[in-house]
Amino acid sequence: MIAFEEVTVRFGATSALDDVSLQVRPGELCALVGPSGSGKTTLLRLVNRLVTPHAGRVLVRGEDISRADGPALRRSIGYAMQSVGLFPHRTVAQNIATVPRMLGWDGTRIARRVAELLALLGLDAALADRLPRALSGGQAQRVGIARALAADPDILLMDEPFGAVDPITRRGLRAELRRIHAETRKTILLVTHDPEEALELGTHVVVLREGRIVADGSPAAIIGPGGDGFARDLLGGGQPALRRLSLLPATEALQPAPPPPGAPELPAAASLADALSVMAETGCDCLAVAGHSGSLPIAAVLRGGR
Amino acid sequence: MTAAPALAAALAAAALLLPLPWLAIAPNRLLPGEAVTAVSALGWLVLPPCLLFGVAALRRVPPLAAAAAAMAAVLLLLVLTGLAASQRLQDLSPAARAGLGIGLWLALVSGLLLAALRLADATLRDRLLLAFVMLATLAAAAAAGAFDGLSLAVEYRNRAEAVKAALLRHLALAASALILALVVAAPLAWAGFRRPRLAGPVGAAFAGMQVVPGLALFALLIPLLSALLHALPVLREFGLAAIGAAPAVIATAAYLTLPLWRGLSAGLAAADPAAVAAAQAIGMGEARITREVRLPLALPVFAAGLRVALVQAIGLVTLGGLVGAGGLGALVFEGLAQFATDLMLLGAIPIVLLALVADALARMAETRLAVPA
Numbered sequence A: 001m002i003a004f005e006e007v008t009v010r011f012g013a014t015s016a017l018d019d020v021s022l023q024v025r026p027g028e029l030c031a032l033v034g035p036s037g038s039g040k041t042t043l044l045r046l047v048n049r050l051v052t053p054h055a056g057r058v059l060v061r062g063e064d065i066s067r068a069d070g071p072a073l074r075r076s077i078g079y080a081m082q083s084v085g086l087f088p089h090r091t092v093a094q095n096i097a098t099v100p101r102m103l104g105w106d107g108t109r110i111a112r113r114v115a116e117l118l119a120l121l122g123l124d125a126a127l128a129d130r131l132p133r134a135l136s137g138g139q140a141q142r143v144g145i146a147r148a149l150a151a152d153p154d155i156l157l158m159d160e161p162f163g164a165v166d167p168i169t170r171r172g173l174r175a176e177l178r179r180i181h182a183e184t185r186k187t188i189l190l191v192t193h194d195p196e197e198a199l200e201l202g203t204h205v206v207v208l209r210e211g212r213i214v215a216d217g218s219p220a221a222i223i224g225p226g227g228d229g230f231a232r233d234l235l236g237g238g239q240p241a242l243r244r245l246s247l248l249p250a251t252e253a254l255q256p257a258p259p260p261p262g263a264p265e266l267p268a269a270a271s272l273a274d275a276l277s278v279m280a281e282t283g284c285d286c287l288a289v290a291g292h293s294g295s296l297p298i299a300a301v302l303r304g305g306r
Numbered sequence B: 001m002t003a004a005p006a007l008a009a010a011l012a013a014a015a016l017l018l019p020l021p022w023l024a025i026a027p028n029r030l031l032p033g034e035a036v037t038a039v040s041a042l043g044w045l046v047l048p049p050c051l052l053f054g055v056a057a058l059r060r061v062p063p064l065a066a067a068a069a070a071m072a073a074v075l076l077l078l079v080l081t082g083l084a085a086s087q088r089l090q091d092l093s094p095a096a097r098a099g100l101g102i103g104l105w106l107a108l109v110s111g112l113l114l115a116a117l118r119l120a121d122a123t124l125r126d127r128l129l130l131a132f133v134m135l136a137t138l139a140a141a142a143a144a145g146a147f148d149g150l151s152l153a154v155e156y157r158n159r160a161e162a163v164k165a166a167l168l169r170h171l172a173l174a175a176s177a178l179i180l181a182l183v184v185a186a187p188l189a190w191a192g193f194r195r196p197r198l199a200g201p202v203g204a205a206f207a208g209m210q211v212v213p214g215l216a217l218f219a220l221l222i223p224l225l226s227a228l229l230h231a232l233p234v235l236r237e238f239g240l241a242a243i244g245a246a247p248a249v250i251a252t253a254a255y256l257t258l259p260l261w262r263g264l265s266a267g268l269a270a271a272d273p274a275a276v277a278a279a280q281a282i283g284m285g286e287a288r289i290t291r292e293v294r295l296p297l298a299l300p301v302f303a304a305g306l307r308v309a310l311v312q313a314i315g316l317v318t319l320g321g322l323v324g325a326g327g328l329g330a331l332v333f334e335g336l337a338q339f340a341t342d343l344m345l346l347g348a349i350p351i352v353l354l355a356l357v358a359d360a361l362a363r364m365a366e367t368r369l370a371v372p373a
């Protein structure tokens, strides 16, 4: 869906990206993480040609975008960012309708789409006629995401979209994004500097450092024992193996033998870290899993961490 | 600060009660008159207005009622004085005039000041409403002939057509100057916005303009324009002349460029950079960003600059009376030259009223334009 081929970007003397190659497949939620200044935003802005590479090529939907019309390309790709940038003189509904209006949709279709998006993002329909000033930080972020999604783009670029909200709202928005991704199967590039967010949301995690990609793979693989040291330090929070267990579903380590009588039962959606937590709490070294006939012995849980 | 209304009320009352000239009864429009005090002109009727001024200064009286009381006192004084003047003139020759004395002016100004002070915190709507009621009552009293005895009214009756024409001319000159200044300031503000390096020198040039004294600039333009017309006689075909409207409009416009340019520049810079960045990122082109984001966000800020320029234009165009441009300034300067105070006032009062009305209307437009909080 999106491919970077040996891309280099320079701003004056500083090199923001250095010979970067990356493939993002359709439907992936690719999380870009890295310290500040590592080139995440630049990588994102290459996709809709807000930044042009000095060397290399960027392909979107299989086509080299260097010859594409910038504004038209941008209208076909959703973009949401930390500073949101809602238009202060336009209502929530008008903000959301910006791209559909530019694309010439008719009034009824736009109204229908706005209502749909307010519902998708869990925003009260009564907010439609408010001005951005009258929104809370979390609501404004949601409206920004709704505006990015308005014309139903197949690609969505998000630059720290939850950066400016409190941790509780942030958790809510994160769950929302996961649901939207699951429901719409859009290709999403998400820049974040929150390791937990990257591991929790990403189906594909890319770690950048000083303009280069140092790790690129599934969340569990990146912090697994064979992963890059910098990436494991950045994402592992000092306990990469525990983090990894929290990313793996408990059912993956299920053994065919039935659980011992009276074994505590895990919910079906639990992770291996949840299993370990229940074991530590109850002192039992073998668990049952709801809806499954097998058992979960401690040895199998620990094998998952490696 | 709270003492200010009391002071204004005391001044108004003093103007009424002290032996100051209230009316000047003169044999004709040019000779100085014989002074009559308020007490001798109005008798015991000086008391009701005094009482109203006192009420208006009381802190316990709600502001709107207080302002209304002060305005009622002013209106009452005008009407009573008008009637008293008619009476005094009854037995004199038709050329005799009843001029307004310093005491009356002092009472009017302090009375209006008192109303304004009490209205300081009122909403724009209330203020406009009160001003409207005041003007309507004044117009009704004038139509009923209440002021027919006053010299100013006689002067107006004799010159009504000329005053109306001068008013329209004044407005046309001010509007032309405003448009000319806008035509100069707008592209330069845009250029300065695109290339910030230009903003400094342009701003300095416009600010430099302000240092030149108004009268000097109006006078200076006459030889400059005649030199230009001498060099390029074609310009005469376009109606340009060294004397008349051209120097007045050009000189006034020169002063208006600074507030307009400042308002435009501040307005363009007022757009939230995040909103502009977002507009670009979701596929708006430059022209559309300017049209749909920068300009709407600039408008409320720009409106403030436009208001300042508008009020300045109405004031500055007055000097056009000196370079043959006509307008209300011509009446003022003619009155000055003849020592005819009433004629001077006939020009000056509409200028002040025009400026006040323009300011109020522009403020209303500004609040309408501002993004509601």
Ligand SMILES: Nc1ncnc2c1ncn2[C@@H]1O[C@H](COP(=O)(O)OP(=O)(O)O)[C@@H](O)[C@H]1O
Pocket (backbone or CB within 6 Å): A011, A014, A015, A016, A034, A035, A036, A037, A038, A039, A040, A041, A042, A043
């Ligand atoms: N428009 C720009 N002009 C100059 N330097 C820039 C610009 N954008 C980014 N940079 C530089 O490029 C590098 C990468 O920036 P960025 O992609 O914004 O990093 P991140 O999003 O990971 O914090 C930084 O050194 C930054 O200073």
Ligand SMILES: [Mg+2]
Pocket (backbone or CB within 6 Å): A040, A041
């Ligand atoms: Mg960034």
